[in-house]
Amino acid sequence: MLKVYGRRSAFNVQKVAWFVDELGLEHEHIELGGTFGGLDDSSYRALNPHGRVPLVDDGGTIVWESHAILRYLAARYSRDAFWSDDPAQRAQWEPWMDWTQCKLQPEFLRGVFWGFYRTPEAERNMEAVNAMIASCAQYMQLLDREIGDNTYLLGNELSLADIAIGVNFHRYFNIDIERPAVPNVERWFAALKQRPAYRQHVMLPFDDMYGRLSF
Ligand SMILES: N[C@@H](CCC(=O)N[C@@H](CS)C(=O)NCC(=O)O)C(=O)O
Numbered sequence: 001m002l003k004v005y006g007r008r009s010a011f012n013v014q015k016v017a018w019f020v021d022e023l024g025l026e027h028e029h030i031e032l033g034g035t036f037g038g039l040d041d042s043s044y045r046a047l048n049p050h051g052r053v054p055l056v057d058d059g060g061t062i063v064w065e066s067h068a069i070l071r072y073l074a075a076r077y078s079r080d081a082f083w084s085d086d087p088a089q090r091a092q093w094e095p096w097m098d099w100t101q102c103k104l105q106p107e108f109l110r111g112v113f114w115g116f117y118r119t120p121e122a123e124r125n126m127e128a129v130n131a132m133i134a135s136c137a138q139y140m141q142l143l144d145r146e147i148g149d150n151t152y153l154l155g156n157e158l159s160l161a162d163i164a165i166g167v168n169f170h171r172y173f174n175i176d177i178e179r180p181a182v183p184n185v186e187r188w189f190a191a192l193k194q195r196p197a198y199r200q201h202v203m204l205p206f207d208d209m210y211g212r213l214s215f
Helices: 011-023 042-047 066-077 087-118 126-147 160-166 183-193 196-201
Strands: 002-005 027-030 055-058 061-064
Touching (some): 011 066, 011 160, 011 196, 055 066, 066 087, 066 160, 087 126, 087 160
Parallel strands (some): 002 027
């Protein structure tokens, strides 16, 4: 049976848990990392030399890196809906996955969520935080133009681009920062909130992380 490793509170794990649920895959979820520990165990390092989560073990096929896992699961289990053998088709969503992994996610998650929300007030570098808030605001405005009237980023069907980007929204729209008006992105977020899998795996409370840098 498919095994998913990683604590449910972890941002990158949430993408995988959400997608596994969208696909309706039977699986076992193993909490790991954070207060659960286990990332330095030699048995886990043998699976993922980087000692990070998420990771999936699909009957002996080991995949780490959240976006590699999304691609693997889509290609393996959902060729009709979330995958295509045509590289030109895949090129519609893959750039967005890589873009968010390189730009939106680090600048929001590291720069804003960790730099502001998780850092005790006295220790915050507000100059750096404000630069990241401004940068995220520009990304949200860009996304607002891109999505236009669509329900999801690329049209009316959920894609891997929505999973990779949409995981940010629950935290972005629920912390006390300045945000630009992005009505189309807010409509997109509302559509995600209608999805039971998003509610169950991404919309988890995170207030216990406020001002806390440790796990
Ligand atoms: N680029 C990797 C990042 C993996 C990563 O840094 N995961 C975090 C959780 S979001 C982690 O393992 N943190 C250590 C921990 O949870 O103890 C991915 O997308 O999977």
